[in-house]
Amino acid sequence: MSEAELLLWVRGPALQIATAIFLLGVVVRLAEILMLGRKKDLAEARGSAVAGGLRTIFSRFVPDRGTLQRSTFNVVAGYIFHIGFFVVLFLFTPHILLFQDVLNVSWPSLPTPMVDATTIVTIIALLAVLAHRLQNPVMRFLSGFQDYLVWLVTILPLVTGYLAFHRIGAVPPPTLIAIHILSVELLMVIFPFTKLMHAFTFFMARYYNGAISGYRGVNS
Amino acid sequence: MTRISNDAEFRKVLDGLEPVRQRQVAARFVENVLVLCSDERLASVLRIAASSESSQEELAEALKTARATTFACHTRCGSEGDWSEQAGYFVARAATAALTPIGQMPSGPAWQAALSSRMAQTSQSIVSGDDIAGQESNQQYQILSEFLDS
Amino acid sequence: MSASLDRGLNAFREQIDAPVAAFFSSCVHCGLCAEACLFYTETNDPTLTPIHKLEPLRRVWKQEYTFWGRYARAFGLTRPVTDEELTDWETLVYDSCTMCGRCSMVCPVGNDIAYMIRKMREGMAAAGHAPPDLVGATQRAVTIGSPMGVKLPALQAQIRHAEEELGFSIPVDVEGADYMLLLSSMEIMNFPEFISAIARIFKHANVSWTISSEAFEATNSGIQIGVSDIAAELVERIVAAAGKLKVKSVISPECGHAYMAIRWEGPNLIGRPYDFKVVHILELLEQLREEGRLRTTGKETQRLTYHDPCQISRRGGVVQQPRNLLNMVAEDFVEMPETGTMNWCCGAGGGVSSNERADDLRLKAFNRKKKQLDAIHPDAIVSACSNCRIHLEDGLEEYGMDMPVLSLTETIAEYLAGSEQAGSKE
Numbered sequence: 001m002s003e004a005e006l007l008l009w010v011r012g013p014a015l016q017i018a019t020a021i022f023l024l025g026v027v028v029r030l031a032e033i034l035m036l037g038r039k040k041d042l043a044e045a046r047g048s049a050v051a052g053g054l055r056t057i058f059s060r061f062v063p064d065r066g067t068l069q070r071s072t073f074n075v076v077a078g079y080i081f082h083i084g085f086f087v088v089l090f091l092f093t094p095h096i097l098l099f100q101d102v103l104n105v106s107w108p109s110l111p112t113p114m115v116d117a118t119t120i121v122t123i124i125a126l127l128a129v130l131a132h133r134l135q136n137p138v139m140r141f142l143s144g145f146q147d148y149l150v151w152l153v154t155i156l157p158l159v160t161g162y163l164a165f166h167r168i169g170a171v172p173p174p175t176l177i178a179i180h181i182l183s184v185e186l187l188m189v190i191f192p193f194t195k196l197m198h199a200f201t202f203f204m205a206r207y208y209n210g211a212i213s214g215y216r217g218v219n220s
Numbered sequence: 221m222t223r224i225s226n227d228a229e230f231r232k233v234l235d236g237l238e239p240v241r242q243r244q245v246a247a248r249f250v251e252n253v254l255v256l257c258s259d260e261r262l263a264s265v266l267r268i269a270a271s272s273e274s275s276q277e278e279l280a281e282a283l284k285t286a287r288a289t290t291f292a293c294h295t296r297c298g299s300e301g302d303w304s305e306q307a308g309y310f311v312a313r314a315a316t317a318a319l320t321p322i323g324q325m326p327s328g329p330a331w332q333a334a335l336s337s338r339m340a341q342t343s344q345s346i347v348s349g350d351d352i353a354g355q356e357s358n359q360q361y362q363i364l365s366e367f368l369d370s
Numbered sequence: 371m372s373a374s375l376d377r378g379l380n381a382f383r384e385q386i387d388a389p390v391a392a393f394f395s396s397c398v399h400c401g402l403c404a405e406a407c408l409f410y411t412e413t414n415d416p417t418l419t420p421i422h423k424l425e426p427l428r429r430v431w432k433q434e435y436t437f438w439g440r441y442a443r444a445f446g447l448t449r450p451v452t453d454e455e456l457t458d459w460e461t462l463v464y465d466s467c468t469m470c471g472r473c474s475m476v477c478p479v480g481n482d483i484a485y486m487i488r489k490m491r492e493g494m495a496a497a498g499h500a501p502p503d504l505v506g507a508t509q510r511a512v513t514i515g516s517p518m519g520v521k522l523p524a525l526q527a528q529i530r531h532a533e534e535e536l537g538f539s540i541p542v543d544v545e546g547a548d549y550m551l552l553l554s555s556m557e558i559m560n561f562p563e564f565i566s567a568i569a570r571i572f573k574h575a576n577v578s579w580t581i582s583s584e585a586f587e588a589t590n591s592g593i594q595i596g597v598s599d600i601a602a603e604l605v606e607r608i609v610a611a612a613g614k615l616k617v618k619s620v621i622s623p624e625c626g627h628a629y630m631a632i633r634w635e636g637p638n639l640i641g642r643p644y645d646f647k648v649v650h651i652l653e654l655l656e657q658l659r660e661e662g663r664l665r666t667t668g669k670e671t672q673r674l675t676y677h678d679p680c681q682i683s684r685r686g687g688v689v690q691q692p693r694n695l696l697n698m699v700a701e702d703f704v705e706m707p708e709t710g711t712m713n714w715c716c717g718a719g720g721g722v723s724s725n726e727r728a729d730d731l732r733l734k735a736f737n738r739k740k741k742q743l744d745a746i747h748p749d750a751i752v753s754a755c756s757n758c759r760i761h762l763e764d765g766l767e768e769y770g771m772d773m774p775v776l777s778l779t780e781t782i783a784e785y786l787a788g789s790e791q792a793g794s795k796e
Contacts, residue, residue, distance in 0.1 A: 028437055033391040036435065042637035044647065046687050060480050063402075066708050067476045070405040078400065078478075138401035141416035147399050193438050198479050201395040206480030208389035213482075216634060217687035218711055220475055220482075227535070280772075287767050294560050297757050298507035298591065298724025301518040301559050309560070324750065324774050326670065327784055335535065339562060342531040346524045353534060 003171075007178045010185070018185035025192025026200060033204060045215050052214010053207035059219070060206045074136075077129050084122030088115055088158065119162050126155045146194055153190050156183040222368045224361040233364060234330040239322050243269050245367045246318035246333035249360055250311060253340045257308035259289045262315050269318045283319040290316050303346040310340035334360050375453045378497025382430040382451075385489035391435060393486060394428050396479035397421055403473035403483060408714055408738035409466040409731065420473035420483045423462040426451045427490045453497070460499045463490055465728035470680035470715035484685070491596025500595045501725045508591040508600055515607070517591045517724075518555035522583055528558055529581070532566040540569050543615065544580035549654070550617040550646075551581050552588035552608065552632070554625035556756035564624065564756075567783035571655070574786050575663040579621075585611035588623050590631030592639075594721035601631065602639035608632060612646045619647040621654060624777055626681035626719050626755040633686065650682060651779055652754055656691035659698060666699050666785040672749035673702045676778075677739070677762065678713035679755035692754055692778055699785045700752075706742045714738045716753075718761030736765030743771070750774045752781060 001009075041049070063075050089095060091110040100106040110118075130151055133139045160183045163169050164176035171179075190196065198205075213220035224230050234242060247269035254262060268274045268282040293309035295301045314336035320329050338356040345352045403420040404410040410418045432439040433448050442448045471484035494500055507517035514521060529540050541547060557564045572579050585607040592601025612620050622629040633648045649657075658664040676696055682688045689710050696703050706713055717735035722728050739762065743751070750773055753759055762775045 029395065032436055033388050033395060036386060036388040036391050038388045039638065042641070042643045043634050044637075044643070056480060060478060063478070064476060064712055066712065067402055067405060071402050074400060074402060136401065137414070138404040138410070138416045138419050139399065142399040142401055142419060142422060195396075195398050198396040198398050201392050202479040204388075204392035205396040205477075208392055209474060209477075209480040209482045212389070212485060216685070218684060218689070220711075227537070283772075284767075284770075287763070291760075291764055291767055294760060295518060296723060296726075297556050297718075297760070298503060298517045298589075298594075298721070300506070300510060301520060301555070303524060306559055320774070324672065335563065338535075339531060342527055346527045353530065357534070 003174045003178070007174050010178045010181045014185055015181070018188040022188035022191055026197070029192050029197050030200060030204075033201065038208070041215055043215075046217035047214050049211035049215040052219070053209075053211035055214065056210025056220055057203055057206045060209075073128075073132060077125050077132065081122050081125035081129060084118050084125060085154070085158070087118045088122060088161070091115060116162075116165070119158055123155060123158050123162070126151065126158070149190065150194050150196055153183070153187045154196075157187055222365045224365055227357065230334070230357075230361055230364060231328070231331055233368070234334070235328050237330065240272055241367075242322070242328070242330040243318055244272065245364060246314070246330040248363050248367060249330070249334045249337045250314045250318055252359060252363060253307075253311050253314070253337045253356070256304075256340045256344055257289075257293070257311035258305075259293060259308060259312065261285050261289050262312060265289070265315050265319070269315070279319060283316065286312060286316040286319055303343045307340045307343035307347075310336045310343055314340065374496070374498040375456070378456060378493045378499070379430060379451065380493075381496040382427055382490070382493035383434060385492050386427070386431050386435060389482065390427075390486055390489065391431060393479075393481040393483075394424075394431050397477075397481060398479065400478060403477055403481075406472045406476040408470075408472075408717055408735045412735050412737045413731070417462065418466045420467070420487075421481065423459070423467055424483065424486050424490055426455055426459055427486060427493065430493075456494060456497050456499045460494065460501065461727070463487060463494055464501050464504065464721060465725055465731055468680065468715050468717065468720035468722050469685075470719065471685045472680075472712070472715060475684065475712060488593070488596065492598060493596075495596045501721070501727060503725045503727070504591065504595040504721045507721075507724050508595050508597065511587070511589070511591040511604060512600055515585075516555045516558075516587045517589055518559055520555045520558050520587070522586075525553070525558055525581075525583075525586055528562045528565060531562070532569060535566055536569055538569075538573065540565070541580040543583050545615050546617075547580040547615065548578040548618050549580070549621050549649075550612055550615055550619070551579055551621045551623065551651075552628065553581070553586050553623050554588040554628055554756055556589070556625060556760070557623060560760060561756050561777065561780075563780060564777060567777070567780040568623075568651070570783045570786060571658075571664070571779070574665075574788060575658045577654075577658070577663075580615060580617070582611040582615055584614070588625050588628035588632070590628060590635075591721075593631045593635055594627060594724070598639055601635065602641075605632065605636040605639050609636075609640065609644060612644075617646060619649055619654075620644075622648060622650045624651060624754045624756055624759075624779060626679040626686075626757065629686050629688075630681040650686070650688050650691075650754075652682070652688050652691045652695065655695055655779065655782060659695060664698075664782070665787040666782065667787040668785050669699055669701045670750075670781065670785075671701050673704060673747070674700045674750050674752050674776075675704050675706055675743070675746055675748040676709075677706070677716060677751050677753040677758060678710060679753060679758050680713075680715045680719060682754060683713065684711040692752075695778060695782060696752060699781060704746050704748060707745050708742070714742060716758045716761050716765075718757055719755075723757055723761050732761065733765060733768050736761070736768065739765060740769055740771070743773070748773065750776055752776045752778050754778045 092115045093109045160180040164180040247266045265282045265286050290312040314333045317329050317332035341356040407420050433443045469484045474482040474484050511517040590604050637643045759775045
């Protein structure tokens with residue numbers, strides 16, 4: 001397959017398949033959760049479940065003081081790579097153009113040198129969290145194949161994107177881009193089958209948590 | 221002979237006693253029900269409480285022992301309760317109260333010791349089925365009177 | 371054996387709802403829940419990580435309620451949950467968890483792990499994997515009416531004792547009273563002075579109340595062991611008595627899980643709302659205070675701190691009331707370093723203290739509370755749960771700390787204004 005053919009395939013059929021699997025997978029996973037339903041609470045309410053639920057979606061972004069003190073690295077590194085990832089994904093001009101193509105919406109971008117630097121910071125953060133996952137007794141104990149696979153498919157787009165942008169590597173630039181897009185497609189295909197679903201389900205989890213507590217008059 | 225015939229007078233007299241005397245009369249209340257407790261450590265604890273010459277270290281040790289006994293005798297949450305053994309728990313609590321410094325027990329160590337001793341009898345009566353209303357209180361009034369006169 | 375496992379797995383299936391599925395879907399194995407759990411922090415044992423305690427339940431969810439899980443199962447690619455695993459998980463689910471919910475407060479994706487532990491216990495119990503001590507307590511609760519075997523004559527003796535001390539009678543089976551007081555067996559057996567304290571306060575504040583001779587037990591062993599049918603039956607007894615006496619409210623005493631059972635789980639267990647209200651004794655005392663009906667004189671000069679019973683505070687919502695009440699009678703009230711809904715569990719609730727097998731772990735976990743105390747050096751601890759009290763006393767004694775543990779209600783009673791002190795001349 002020539003480099004042109006590869007790129008065409010990757011941007012065409014492969015992307016369509018990956019997107020289909022991603023969208024269908026996410027929708028099915030969310031439906032599976034919602035279909036289980038939740039029994040109505042018959043106890044007398046002290047506070048509002050809905051208000052509590054909505055509140056917790058946002059308040060849980062801020063760790064409590066004790067957690068911040070005890071797990072500083074986990075919290076800080078976690079925020080760095082999440083924010084970094086979103087900055088690179090959503091505020092990079094070529095990506096925004098892609099979204100504009102597909103979704104017909106566009107938004108302001110960040111200067112490319114900043115995105116570039118963010119990519120490096122994010123990659124370093126991801127390397128650091130891997131080291132932490134391997135070294136921290138609790139995380140090492142909890143982690144299995146899926147955790148490391150997810151880590152890999154998360155860092156690959158960042159690394160391949162950086163390489164493609166800077167044209168680093170023994171292969172021609174179009175192929176670098178093809179590899180980058182492939183890595184994104186890999187992420188999309190793996191997404192619905194793994195803990196990456198937390199990106200969508202964490203709203204629900206936080207909501208339910210806040211609703212259960214809010215009903216009892218507790219801010220969680 | 222000083223006559224005490226009700227709890228109001230009883231408590232007033234107790235509260236008026238100085239700490240060492242409170243401890244000593246409390247020890248007597250507990251001795252009156254000591255037979256209800258099978259833990260042998262309390263006998264020596266009470267001896268220390270009753271003596272006016274016990275040092276601070278001895279009192280502190282005795283308090284620790286009393287607390288340990290209280291814990292050893294209690295019925296843990298969810299386990300099958302036995303009221304005769306629970307009587308022993310209240311005796312231990314009475315001993316603990318007797319040795320507790322006044323600052324830590326605003327309601328009065330001697331009064332608490334008296335109450336717990338009565339509770340020990342109540343516990344025993346649950347098992348025996350006897351009607352013991354007022355018995356232990358009256359005995360305590362007697363003990364206090366004799367103590368004041370001695 | 372297989373029949374039991376099936377019942378257990380069925381119970382797991384029934385318990386899995388949308389929140390459970392959302393929680394398991396969101397867990398990213400960050401491990402922050404471990405650092406919020408006193409059983410982990412005081413042992414550094416990774417198996418005590420809260421989310422890990424749910425692993426069998428998670429596998430059932432994955433294999434039955436996710437499309438790829440069902441797919442994989444169809445192809446024989448999954449590992450079914452075995453009886454051996456449930457045996458291994460018994461100590462994780464019962465000995466090393468009080469359902470305190472602190473993990474639920476810190477999980478970044480919002481998982482309510484304590485909620486899931488409660489549900490998992492249903493399956494564990496159905497599969498025959500609950501601790502023997504809890505099984506015994508529950509059996510006694512059903513047949514005798516009290517997990518500790520406290521029968522009516524014993525309560526009557528304690529009431530008579532209190533009446534003698536108080537000089538006035540305690541209302542029993544009074545129809546039309548406003549409030550019906552429940553008592554936990556722990557209080558009746560170990561802290562019976564609670565009864566006199568309440569009686570004095572209620573007389574002082576002119577509260578219309580009663581105890582029911584048919585349903586006086588507050589403790590609900592069913593929710594500790596995780597058998598909802600039994601939990602429901604225990605609640606029904608209270609509902610029946612409340613209906614018979616036509617009371618407006620039922621008072622939950624100083625016992626954590628009793629409050630959770632009657633206030634929050636009760637109507638859901640019996641499948642219908644109550645036609646009476648439920649208040650925790652602290653809520654009622656606070657209400658009386660606000661209405662000016664609770665007058666005190668004098669104050670504690672000892673340095674006091676407050677231990678929040680988890681089921682009352684974090685999981686129950688009664689957080690500010692004890693503080694208002696304590697400030698009324700304390701000159702020197704100092705909060706623990708992490709307090710209120712983020713206070714640390716004492717380590718004994720949810721059936722842990724009933725379980726002799728868990729003694730060592732429970733005492734190790736107490737170290738967490740000890741560290742809180744070491745930071746503020748109080749003279750005494752005040753709390754509002756008899757189980758917390760006994761366990762705190764045990765822990766303090768174990769670590770050579772000299773500190774009384776006081777009941778908030780009894781402390782309030784000590785400082786009541788007026789002549790309603792013990793030894794009244796009536």
